[in-house]
Amino acid sequence: MRSAPSKFPKTLLRGCNENLIEFGDIPQLARLFGALAEPTRLKLLLAINAAGRLGATECVKASGLSQGRTSVHLSCLAGCGLIAVERVGRRKYYRIADPAIPDILQLARLHVQAATTTINECQSAQPTAS
Template sequence: MSQNLSGHTQLQGEPDIARIATAFADARRARVLMALADGRALPAGRLAEEAGVSASTISNHLTVLLNHGLVTVEQQGRHRYYRLATHEVEGVLEALAKLAPRTPITSLRAHTRAHAVRTGRTCYRHLAGQAGVELFQRFMSAGWITGGDGLHHPELSGDRLSSAGKGKHYRLTTAGAEALAEWGIEARVLSTTRPLRYCIDWTEQAHHLAGPLGTAVTDHLFGLGWIVRNNVPRSVDITNTGAAGLASLIQPTEISVM
């Protein structure tokens, strides 16, 4: 409820889903939102490239997104940078992605982008794709995480591709908590992630780490320069330093469940 100018309480009706849905229901605006889904702020020129439209056309689409409260804009020098307004917008994109059919790959550019997204990307705020699945497997092999094999077994768990998993009960082990704390992950995160959350990776059909711990690990990897963004939205590359760092960091250990 809200109050009008006379101070009287006004009743609020049901959410106008159809109105907000119109902002998503354009392929060009959808590409803009997906380009911003990794949390970065991008200029209009870059968003025009992602949407495949001219500078004048992207201005119209950005106005629609601004008017619907889906993006925000800030001025830096001569350029205006846009970003998603809230994490809820990112959540809507992920939810729609679960329902949407996959588009066919019909060009070299589409093939390059698809390969980059499969190799490594961010899903919400955690590492996904081959890089994310491999990292999760390394954590299990090192004895840092226990409770499953990291593979997608829909017939046993009922989990669906490209969604948050519910069938497994992964847990952080004592060795894992100690190793991650020494590596730099905050104790606050390590103490509130049992059981651990995971997602079923839609490109790899396997599990990658999600939730607060997945986000904290991914943020730390960025901070160390072990993973970096590239020119494909949401996709990431593991640097040579990162590959060497992960190899030296994650070593086999005995499992002691917390």
């Protein structure tokens, strides 16, 4: 296994030299990365992370989609454990569910910065439509 580039902060690499993935975890990891692979869901996750907490109306604005389509994407993110939903009266608020998620997003951003050309040339992995 190749080691991570040295520009990754050591705090984000805790445990990366241990057994990274067990074969039994692959189906769940594939579902998690599938949720992250959809551009609207990623946009929503980043907006929620930046704000700390967003109401449903703000999520619709952040997604640029209808309330119904946004709700489907939020349900997926919640179903995968990426966001948590809090009800206050009739309103719903969304927040990051796990403190490790910002680290995952940061590692992904660092990888994209280091491998932008390669990623842009990849013909196999294409984002899905909303």
